[in-house]
């Protein structure tokens with residue numbers, strides 16, 4: 001499974017810590033900024049290919065819908081950064097994210113059917129990515145990516161291949 005940990009300005013000790021972790025587990029480190037993500041989202045074909053792939057991975061019972069337990073896997077994989085004050089790792093302990101998970105799930109489930117279909121998933125993931133891009137602005141952000149096919153790695157690759 002892909003694992004993306006996105007964090008607004010990584011600096012000082014935390015940065016060193018992340019680099020160390022990266023070296024240890026051989027993660028690839030890519031630097032992204034807002035325009036990288038925006039150009040990825042704009043390339044609809046590539047974007048949908050990635051999103052659809054994610055959807056299929058999360059849809060563990062293969063019914064074409066994401067129910068809450070399936071969807072939560074995504075939220076657990078991605079560290080959602082709501083505020084630019086930094087990563088909210090550590091500190092508050094486990095379970096603090098469930099209220100956030102609930103509201104994110106409801107935001108994705110447009111028709112309130114209790115499950116997320118591919119169309120809803122595409123639409124909301126696009127918003128998430130664009131929101132992330134807006135938050136990043138032109139500030140490069142370092143990300144540690146565990147494997148080669150994660151969404152943001154694909155965004156970075158797309159940019160480097162299009163010069």
Ligand SMILES: [Ca+2]
Pocket residue numbers: 059060061062063064065066067070
């Ligand atoms: Ca399902």
